[in-house]
Amino acid sequence: MRNALRAAVTLLVGLSAAQAETPADFVLRNGKVYAADPARSIRSAFAVRGNTIAAVGDDEAMKPLIGPQTRVVDLGGKFVMPGLIDAHSHPVIGAVNAAKCSLAGVKPTLQEITPVIRKCLAERPGGPDAWLEVVQLYNYGFDASAKDIDTVEATRPLAIVGNDGHTMWMNTRGLALAGITAKTPDPQGGRILRDATGAPTGVLTDAALIGPSKLLPIPTTAEMADLLEKTIKGMNATGLTAVTDAALTPVEFAVFEKLYREGRLKVRVRGAHFIEDLSDDSDAAVAKIVSATRSETLDPAWLRADSVKVFADGVLEFPAQTAAVLKPYLDANGKPTATIGDLYFEPKPFNSLITKLDKAGLTVHVHAIGDRAVRASLDAFAAARAANGARDNRHQIAHLQLVDPADFARFAELGVIANVQFEWGKRDASNVGPLEPYLGPERYRYLYPYGSLRAAGALVAAGSDWDISPYDPFIAMEVGATRRDRGKDAQTLNIEERLSVADMLAGYTINAAAAMRMDDIVGSIEPGKRADFVILDRDPLAIDPSTLRNTKVLATYVDGKVVHEQ
Template structure:
């Protein structure tokens, strides 16, 4: 009896010792073509990276590995090693949902969309949900209608989000279930597109979307958790080790904290509470959240000021060049913005505000300025998400007010043709102005806005460096004075995102004491011809010194 009693604790002690040894074992990645931006300094090259307890303890030349004779050696086979990339603006659960929903991204016509719908609808019951249509890619750039969808599905509701999520296209069954008629009025900050007879066409812009979406079944915690895992797997395969999630509801907030406490998140997430959530006050009162290994951080609020350029919802000072008398949509008044900012700052949360049009950016800057004077909060690293169309004389205000421009380089190359139609040259004078922001000393945090855009960060790096599409057009780049060099682009996708999350001493570069988040890729980012950057493939992704993704031989 005494022997059995003794064996159990001895066995447990042995297991724990072995487990601790495994955790503490030093790993040496050698034979790497390594680059890392430095928090204070330029890019450092190295061939050997030393890791212990999930953190960087040293990096240097080939001889460094000889200093660790008992370490586990991992040959990088000469591949390029970079810090893990940070996407400073995405929608994690939306991405995970998209992987199981109807994907109509890149479709060239209404018929193209309905052909995909016909195939998808065969195996689906209940609400049919999809995303990705963009009428600007069609020969007929007018908004589509419910009747187009009715030809394929008329017995179940269909809801298809525009690529930017700022408009939805629904069928007549969805209109019927939501009780939408000619007399239905759009809420302030939204628009119901109607025909010449005043009947709803099936297009709902910005806040009017809720007239439909509130009738859709809410996802369960299990649904959200599954979408999180699906998105995490996809992001890791692209070399993203940390992502900022721009606007989460209460259920997602609960799932994130539960998964953070359990320590089983697939990658690092910096989540923003949705400022539009009816549960915002409750979430703010619960306080900021972070787990012990920096996988989950919740300390900011996502606020929504206007719509998007593609759906003509971005709020402009002067009218749209292609829609006379139309100035877009402010989703909140300046007074309401100031109220949300005040509420956030008093709870210790920063405010990250979506603003695309020049009017929205100006109003948001005014609101920040007023609240800083009354309440404080200027040091919370508040952000403007997108900052796409900004009056040139408002750009210096970002620096003066310590506002971080959180920008998505791929938006410029996706939007450039459409933006030239929507806006005058005067309105474009401060558009997608990454270089101007950097020159004045602003920290640019780069992202993709997935699933609005594809999540691949190498698309974003290519766009930042060239301002050209994948056909190298326009020659020399669109409004090329705003291009970034390769170092600044990489910094925006690493240390820029880390700084915006108050994590510049934890992630974003491979410096001593930081988490060992890194990737191995198949091209030399700094030397490969620029047109090859977007076709870079990730071979391995490591988070906290653990291999989280490895490209299989047959992976595309």
Template sequence: MALTHFHNGAIWLGASNEPADSLLVREGVIVAVGAADVDRLLGSSSSEHSPASSKECPIDSIDLEGGFLMPSFGDGHAHPIFGGLEAEGPQVRSCVSVAEIVAEVQRFAEANPDIEWVTGASYDGSLVEGGLFDARWLDEAVSDRPVVLRAWDYHTVWCNSRALELAGITAGTPQPELGEIPRRGDGSPLGTLREWGAVDLVDAVRPPLDEAMRLRALERAADYYLERGVTWVQDAWVEPADVETYIAASTQGRLRLRFNLALYADPRRFTEQLPSMVEARRRVEELADPLLSAKTVKFFADGVVENETGSLLEPYCSSLHNHGLRVWEGETLAEAVRAVDAAGFQVHIHAIGDAAVRQALDAVESAITTNGPRDRRPVIAHAQLVASEDLARFAELGIIANMQPLWAQLDDLMTVLTVPRLGEDRAREQYRMRSILDDGGRLAFGSDWPCTSGTPVEGLAIGTSRQNDEGEPADGWTPEEIVDIDRALDAYSTAVAHQAFADDSSAVWGEIRPGASADLIRFDRDPRELTPRELAVTAVRTTYLGGTAVHSSI
């Protein structure tokens, strides 16, 4: 029976506990924590040295060399297939101007003459005022084939004229339900499409992605995450085709970390969706794959502030009447949440603006009142703007705030697109992570990758400093919302495991304690002792899933 002994380093046991100095793993499960218990289990009388190997019980002795061992990271809100697909098209992510994007699209199209539709992601929406990109700019690169690029927010696309033509989007096309078609002065479509109702017009005529490409994307996402110490991911936007990809990956043995699927609820066809969601969950459960579950339903309550579709209690600064987009009108969100809650699903609601957050809180409260008590662990994702009177409701209702710490900084996205739309006073009330914790609420972290980086240490660096890459402001932006490093580490590990129900399952993970799966990460340096700039670039040395090293930088 193989044993693995970790020693000579700080073994982090959570925000409220002192680190241990020794850890023993047997067949992927933690069996002892602390030198005394490790030595007792091995029948040793000394704790001053690591146990020696024997033929009867070989021991893999891992010297941490003064480093740091902790539960592996989880990503409580991300889009792994989207992320993996970004490598399949023109590489526009790093482009810093429209000209660079156009040149890259042209390069890709010329190198791939047989591709019917040129698709890619994700461009920086702050490069153009208002995030409004013109189809004619892409026409300069490709005019005979459709081109569709997703913006970084994944709520917006930029098309060339050929794509608009094939989608039937003209000056006479009415504004769609749950979407917007920005127009030129003469009424013709500009080339930017916002939110699902508009984007769906193009998606309806695009050929489906090849399944082999989708499986490659999922494996590429696994490589990305394991390198960064992430062993569980909440896929927070799962369509029927994605379910098939995950099931295929499972049956082919191609899943290499844990995934939970959040099945997307569309207000335009929710009634017909719910039976399909129940069936998708049944099919996933039938696989009995410990790396795959489908416990969750994803709702969008609104869009995003950057294109003025985030739903606000008070109007945007640009208009006395524009409060943003409310995806579910009237009581429909509460009705749908009650239905999926009654079906035993976990609720996961995207809510950016303070009006959307309040609507989400009300919907969860309605489900609790109607369906009665149970361990439901509802999630409100992003919670970018929360009214002060609503902060305590997260704790009162047992709602997990899944927030993206990387967003809590004065970067170009914030200063160019967000602050002008919210105004200075309201902008300072964003990402109130510390307030939710101090009110007794639960805070779990996610990345929203590929919208932004899926590297947890980068998010930790921002969440614990509220400073941008230039180290500004010196005391941090809204410094009262800074989260200390121990609670930040917890939010990216144990708290995400709680969101995943991992502490209430047959295969516990996300904690370092006897009986838990040895899902661990090793750093060469203690992240609690690093400056934010150092933390942002520190690499995960080894990632373990069930005690097996699934990534190593050694």
């Protein structure tokens, strides 16, 4: 009896006397409402007033909120959940790339990519200084030098970017225009691959892409805004209502700001400003970073950039092997080499920088792939906590392809969020040939250890890293639950690291909202929060997980307004 009374009082708190006197704008009832609250409650109805959820409960509890003008929606048993949130994405880059010469779906061989690139060259004529940027090369196992790329095109400069976002191939003309020679030093956080004589081969990784990228043609802000608006519509159609742009530059922020000021921004955005120089921990450098994250004229519920992005290392795959690992990579025959990858910062100044950014109240969002990079990042957060005490800055490490088991528990201990990409946790061309033999079975067993991190108490937030991977959350959740792709030849990757659908729903809702520092307004269906929610054609918790990607989003609401409807 006492528990029943407490439940009744709790429901009444969600529906105050003042609320009862004011009808809701609309009420959704007769559904299965997954609230994503701490109890992971399932309700049948909720009410919306303006842009805010007014009450959540059963159908009977909503009756006092139904007035003459209230729109009542009978859900017919359909599943409703909070709007999905992508905690690591690159919306502007992805939108712009969609309009470029693309090798998506093309077999990554010189023979197969040649006609596609030549067709793009013909469609985009230009002289010997007119660059052509080619994107979405599925670069795993692709091996080509500048001279090889010259057989595709030798007169005009070419820059071919891999779909990992970390690798670029250039022809000889491109290297010349970029000023890359044998005397060009590797930049901090990047590498220029070289032959035995020291001459550049035409392959660049990570920060080495920055210089050439500044030479490539870019659309105007207005053109990028139009492309981004189209992308956001696609995101809304998959249930996305908020995203983190995980490597923001002033150019990209201006694109988001244009959509915001014109009333065309239909997702909430939190940006992480990209920091190139990790060696400068001076007060002046930190003050400049902090200044770049402030924008007093914008509504922080829609668009803000109070976060910073740093790269701790590169990628694991052979031949780049720029991800920092604790033990040396193996050769193709399983023998240890001298290669341990590249840590893109010196720990002492990096720890100082992170400590100062933490003290300033910024979230630090780290790209870390290898287990040495993960450990060094955790060490930096530990140094910040030792200096500043526990602060609610929601620091996070993204990707976590390889984590030493000794570090699993440190995420929860330090309050560091595991920002993961469920769709990557499968055996495919990216991690079999160019990776498995070079790690060995002991390390490969823990590839994408999302289940182990969750079991160790880490808060797991979901991101796509689009346009490297699809932004559709239901594709990602299917892979996360099955640890395999579809198709007759698909193989399972480390099934022990799978996650429950409930955990992944949390990863795309309340946990991702926490990573964005927006869980006070979105991420769950609770009274007082913004009315961001989606209506699905099925219950993800009740279906075969191997069919999750078949889920259809019937409607998406942001701030109480429909932004997508089938």
